[in-house]
Amino acid sequence: MYHHPLLLTPGPTPIPERIQRVIQEPMIGHRTKEFEAIAEKAYKGLQPVFGSKNEVMIFTSSGTSALEASMVNILNPDDHVAVIVSGAFGNRYKQIAQTYFHNVHVFDVPWGEAVDVNAFIDFLKSLPEQVTAVYSQYCETSTSVLHPIHELGHALHENYPETYFVVDGVSCVGAVDADLERDHIDVLVSGSQKAIMLPPGLAFAAYSDRAKARFAEVKTPRFYLDFNKYIASAENNSTPFTPNVSLYKGVAAYADFVAEQGFENVIQRHYVIRDGLRAALKALDLPLLVKDEYASPTVTAFVPTSPTEVSTIKNELLNRFNITIAGGQGKLKGQILRIGHLGQIDTADILQCVSALEIILSELRHESYVGKGTTAYLEVVKAYV
Numbered sequence: 001m002y003h004h005p006l007l008l009t010p011g012p013t014p015i016p017e018r019i020q021r022v023i024q025e026p027m028i029g030h031r032t033k034e035f036e037a038i039a040e041k042a043y044k045g046l047q048p049v050f051g052s053k054n055e056v057m058i059f060t061s062s063g064t065s066a067l068e069a070s071m072v073n074i075l076n077p078d079d080h081v082a083v084i085v086s087g088a089f090g091n092r093y094k095q096i097a098q099t100y101f102h103n104v105h106v107f108d109v110p111w112g113e114a115v116d117v118n119a120f121i122d123f124l125k126s127l128p129e130q131v132t133a134v135y136s137q138y139c140e141t142s143t144s145v146l147h148p149i150h151e152l153g154h155a156l157h158e159n160y161p162e163t164y165f166v167v168d169g170v171s172c173v174g175a176v177d178a179d180l181e182r183d184h185i186d187v188l189v190s191g192s193q194k195a196i197m198l199p200p201g202l203a204f205a206a207y208s209d210r211a212k213a214r215f216a217e218v219k220t221p222r223f224y225l226d227f228n229k230y231i232a233s234a235e236n237n238s239t240p241f242t243p244n245v246s247l248y249k250g251v252a253a254y255a256d257f258v259a260e261q262g263f264e265n266v267i268q269r270h271y272v273i274r275d276g277l278r279a280a281l282k283a284l285d286l287p288l289l290v291k292d293e294y295a296s297p298t299v300t301a302f303v304p305t306s307p308t309e310v311s312t313i314k315n316e317l318l319n320r321f322n323i324t325i326a327g328g329q330g331k332l333k334g335q336i337l338r339i340g341h342l343g344q345i346d347t348a349d350i351l352q353c354v355s356a357l358e359i360i361l362s363e364l365r366h367e368s369y370v371g372k373g374t375t376a377y378l379e380v381v382k383a384y385v
């Protein structure tokens with residue numbers, strides 16, 4: 001039986017056709033007026049998505065480059081730094097920090113849980129030195145937890161007003177009410193291939209005014225990823241190095257797309273899908289990894305009841321239904337499955353996935369699940385469509 005391919009991984013994601021089209025246009029030079037107009041639209045168009053009053057920097061490299069840049073542009077070699085580790089991407093921040101710096105303080109959070117803000121502030125108080133900066137994921141993609149960034153930003157601002165707050169929003173900026181200014185974030189990074197609905201290949205970073213001043217005085221060596229170069233270039237709607245011209249056009253098209261749909265509606269679509277999918281998975285006796293209050297609107301992790309279920313569900317979705325979902329990462333490898341619902345995804349796409357799960361589970365467990373997940377899903381989603 002033929003099925004349309006459906007990419008439900010937490011990056012890369014399906015891409016809107018209009019974005020795909022501009023990316024395929026003939027090449028233009030990057031030192032031209034035509035490119036400057038595109039770059040201006042791209043830098044400015046991302047501002048509301050990040051809640052930034054400054055232009056958002058764009059890098060021709062994957063999301064991890066912006067993670068690394070957000071460390072080497074904020075921290076001096078002898079600074080103390082705190083990293084919240086709640087999954088594979090928190091581990092990545094830790095590894096980058098340990099590559100450059102020796103005073104790295106790790107706050108471990110059990111995988112599948114959100115950071116406890118009060119416990120984290122107590123942890124900072126217990127350290128021998130005040131940290132220069134705190135690093136956290138916004139959504140920890142490997143567990144599908146959305147951390148309470150608003151509460152964390154406000155608690156840091158209250159207790160440690162001089163500490164910089166740096167947030168990895170790669171897997172949720174574009175789908176959540178991110179607001180750098182309101183939430184006292186100094187650097188908010190993201191990537192193109194997740195909620196921003198573009199192909200892989202670009203990274204983004206928004207920054208506060210005081211972070212900009214900090215970038216100019218930090219001594220840690222860096223060249224390609226020196227934020228000062230990108231900020232200076234952006235002032236002239238330019239780039240320090242050859243940019244991915246096609247993807248800049250994609251960013252400009254994305255900005256139009258969001259403006260037309262209304263950003264609040266884009267955000268709401270992700271939350272409705274999240275709530276519907278969670279109701280469906282519960283109805284299918286597929287336990288959820290994360291509690292409702294910390295569930296990300298971009299990715300959902302569930303825990304099949306046996307290793308056979310883990311592999312059978314993932315393989316059958318792909319081989320029989322042409323649906324790609326993701327497995328676990330790091331210590332959750334082989335234990336969980338993750339359904340991405342970000343990028344160009346709508347309520348019908350997830351309905352298709354839920355109905356495929358019903359058929360697979362009915363065979364696997366020798367009892368009928370037909371209609372159970374889809375009913376629960378539609379009961380949630382019907383109020384919004």
Ligand SMILES: *Cc1c(COP(=O)(O)O)cnc(C)c1O
Nearest residue numbers: 062063064089141168170171191
């Ligand atoms: C995907 C992701 C990254 C890394 O992005 P790459 O583009 O693979 O370098 C970083 N952080 C989070 C939270 C992510 O989901």
